[in-house]
Amino acid sequence: MNKKSIYSWALYDWANSAYATTVMAGFFPLFFKAYFSADVNVTVSTAHLGFANSLSSFIIVLLAPLLGAIADAGSIKKRFLFLFAYLGIAMSAALSLIGAGEWQLAVFVYVLANIGFMGSNTFYDSLLPSVSTEKNIDFVSSLGFALGYLGGGVLFSVNVWMLQDFAFFGFTDEAAAIKASFVSVALWWALFSLPLLLFVEEKREKTELKTSLIKQGYMRLKTTFSKISQLKGLLLFLIAYWLYIDGVDTIIRMAVDYGMALGFDSHNLILALLIVQFVGFPATLLFAKLAQYWDTKKAIYLAIAIYIFIVFWATRMNEVYEFYVLAVMIALVQGGIQALSRSYYSKMIPHDQAAEFFGFYNFLGKFATIFGPLLIAVVALFSENSRLAIASVSLFFVVGAILLFFVDEKKVAHDVQSALE
Known part of the structure; x- marks a missing residue:
């Protein structure tokens, strides 16, 4: 494969992860409480932020499969990717223009930015078969x-x-620095998206469009949904993935909150987040090598096993240094399980319908952000024990691993191809 295409495609992750780290995980939640919602009750502002995250995820859940079907029908995955990317880029910059106390406008812009970020990822994932082969797809x-x-x-x-x-950077206060950070994310995202735009060629299918793209996309979506429901192997993997990735996403979203509940300082939590980013870089590549020399499915199993240990470690944690150890363990497996799950799924689906099938894949991924935190909330409510609540997350990993055991990717790929012919 063309190395320029591979690295140009991968650089899009370098580009838009700035939004995920600086905006979603880092500054926006803190800035929303302290600046945009400064005069709003703390509990109410938390509800507003939760609603914003849920709403943007729900919109993508509704749109992703249909848009994927349309993109496949017209071979226009890159166009959809950049349509959503430019929305996210523009809204990231727009966050810097919102004044103190304007939480309603902040929520509106943040929802649009999230839609841009998550929507572009659906089509980014679907371009993976265009830049890789079965041999190097894990890498x-x-x-x-x-x-x-x-x-x-x-x-x-x-x-x-x-x-x-x-002050060193010439800002008058912390608010000005954070607003400048939002602009820096937009510039970073826009700049490093250019290689994908210029050097990645989409595999185009020779299909005659006799009807409108929307109608054809809807018809293809309906047909594929019917097929997936009949393909037990693929459906089994999607359920297994939904379960264990629910555990992964719950730990991502709840780790900092859990650290705060244990009384750890916010500076320690930010440092832990940075540890995850920099340890996650080589660890993800290491898991790719492991999958090449061992087996993709076995590597996913190893990651699940480590996650079960991570949950156990979290329930026993008392000191700050233990939270740093937790961050390192998460960094070792988080990128690996996400990347290998994506490539493992890609091996089982028809590449000429990749955007549509990845629409379903991301559909489940977005739903995975709902049930894990809900389980933690219910267990914490009835047990009044935050450690027991965290321990309950292991259920997702155990059941997901059991279901994954019955998935044979080669048989599933054959069955999928036969069903769609």
């Missing part, structure tokens, strides 16, 4: 996640420096 997928960790970590480090030493 290519992992390279994207690895560069994402590194790129997101590099810019976030600069942004944290800007916040902590705002």
Whole structure:
């Protein structure tokens, strides 16, 4: 395969991970409470932020499969990718223009930015078969996640420096530094998206469009949904993936909150987030090598096993240094399990319908952000024990691993191809 295409594709992860790290995970939640919602009750502002995240995920859940079907029908995955990317880039920059107390406008812009970020990822994933072969797909997928960790970590480090030493950079206060960080994310995202735009060629299918793209996309979506429901092997993998990735996403979203509940300082939590970014870069590539020399499915199993240990470690944690150890363990497997799951799934689906099938894949991924935190909330409510609540997350990994055991990717790929012919 063309190395320029591979690295150009992977650089998009480097580009948009700046949004995931600086905006979604880092500054926006803190800035929303302290600046945009400064005069709003803390509990109410938390509800507003939760609603914003849920709404953007729900919109993508509704749109991704249909848009994927349309993109496949017209071979226009790159066009859709950049349509959503430019939305995310513009809204990231727009966050810097919102004043103190304007939480309603902040929520609106943040929802649009999230839609741009998540929507572009659906079509980014679907371009993976266009830049890789069956032999190197694990490496290519992992390279994207690895560069994402590194790129997101590099810019976030600069942004944290800007916040902590705002006078050195010429800012009047911390708010000005954070607003400048939002603009830096937009510039970073736009600049490093250019290689994908210029050097990645989409595999185009020779299909005659006798009807409108929307109608044809809807018809293809309906047909594929019917097929997936009948393909037990593929459906089994999607359910297994949904379960264990629910555990992964729950730990991503709840680790910092859990650290705060244990009384750890916010500076320690930010440092832990940086550790995840920089350790995650080489660890993700290491998992790709492991999958090449061992087996993709076995490597996913290893990651699941480590995650079960991570949950156990979290339930026993008391000291700050233990939280840093937790961050390192998460960094070792987080990128690996995400990248290998993506490449493992890609091996089982028809490449001429990749955007559509990855629409379903991301559809489940977005739903995976709902049930894990809900389980933690319910267990915590009835047990009044946060450690027991965290322990409950292991259920997702155990059941997901059991279901994954019954998946044979080669048989599934054959069955999928036969069903769609």
